[in-house]
Amino acid sequence: MSLLTTDIRLPDDFPVAEKSELNIGYIPLLDCIPVIAAKELGFFEEAGLSVTLSRESSWASIRDKVQYGLLDAAPMPAGIVLASAMHLGASQPMVTAMGLGLNGNAITVSATLWEAINPINATFNSQEAAMALKNYLDSFDGTLNVASVHTYSTHHFLLRAWLQHFDIDPAGKLKQIVVPPPQMVDAMERGVIDMFCVGEPWNSLAQAKGVGHKLLSGHQIWENAPDKVLGVTKRWSDANPATHQRLIAALLKACAWLDNDESKLSGFTMLLNNDYIPIDDMESINLMFGQHSFTPPIATFPWLSQAKWFGQQILKVTDHDQPLGSMDTLVEQTYLTDLYRQVATALNINLPRANTKDEGVHTTDWEIAGTLQPIDMPSDMRFR
């Protein structure tokens, strides 16, 4: 059952914001739409917040600015928030009380590599794509440059999970490098990278320009995989609890608005038309390719079970065994499920009863218990 955005409003006696002028950063990607929509449709204003959006050039810059208060909050890969909580790459632990979307990523190979691994232009599932790549690598002497956008990004984790699942050594003949999203297509065009995993619209743009070809969608690696979350520092959240809740309320409204293809399409078009994403040949792009979902609470609840998966991926790439203390404590301190619950309750919208769910085992739609009514969950299998 879809939510009506007009019904979503905070009660009049909701606590006043400690801080009402906020700076929020974003990286040009289709999945930054919830913050842009909340701004353009006036949902921030309605929640008593005056928000300035600022386009940032790297995840590192977003993290540092959030760490030092130049930005109050930003959508960021869940991995960056959890890494900071593990004191990796940051000194201020970050927290999140809200997810900002599922899906939206893909793996693209250069036009040359596509021709080499798939001369008959077949449609691949994740296993066929892995086998084709493996066969190519077996008879190939050099190394392929594989780019993702940040070591702690969902793209990097998905890419590694896929390679390792099908016994391809991610460090063997593949050289893992990092390239910022807006430079991805250009780097592939110049022959610097052979394969990349990035969020939309950059895969679709590479394909539209004939520079690359989509090998797999993120959906084929993990259906309805979580990605960005709303990141703030713990210090900021502690100092501004009402502001934080109002921010979540505005974004929940934006996500509820995005709960149908028509809104999504008009939202994405607005991103490209209003220069939030600086590309010109948008007509050739399939904006719906990413299968983005922003639907509350499936895509917005801060599921502890997802935090745990991200935490484990961080340990794998950094060769750590355990975070300080236990993983359970870490995810509970970092994913603020109670804060989300308070806001959703104030808005009178449906909530899952549990903070965790089974991840990656459902081949078809399923259902979980909700506070107001049962919640329809989409399939979430890995390696389709």
Place this chain on the structure above:
Amino acid sequence: MKKRLSVLVIDEDRGRAALVEQALRDQGYDVLARLDTTDHLADRVDELKPDMIIVDLESPDRDVLENMAILNQSSPRPVVMFAEQGDQQTIEKAIRAGVSAYIVDGLEHHRMKAILDVAAARFREFQALRAELADVKNELADRKVIERAKGLVMKHNRCSEEQAFKAMRKMAMDQQKPLNDIAKNIISVLELVS
């Protein structure tokens, strides 16, 4: 005597990079290279092995350096990781000036602080210069607009330069608008009729 620290400066703004490089040399540091963006940044850092990297906070190459820091134990690490009580302020000041840095583990904090301070000061100085330049450019542009409007008024009213200017100044006072706005209006109107 301690070994001279080596610093790598990464900045797409060559003017600013030159300013930072000179200031660091003056303070007795080795500046290994000054790079604007490069596809092979990771290889260059491996090759040069700097003790510290100074990089524009807004540089898209930051995530490349992050990746090196995470995957390679001997690569320089982001300075925000090292923010202990005493350094918080130094790092915050640097970030506000638009400077980010990566440092090797074990670099003494006072030495890191000294380099960050130099870089932040130069970034701020450069920012001020740029703002001043923009002001001068605006002022020149304003003056050109006013001159052009004056010329059009002289032609249209067949009057002297002084009379034209007086007329424009009176309009500005009557309408309580900057002379520059009045000039722009005159140009748009008179260019239509002429």
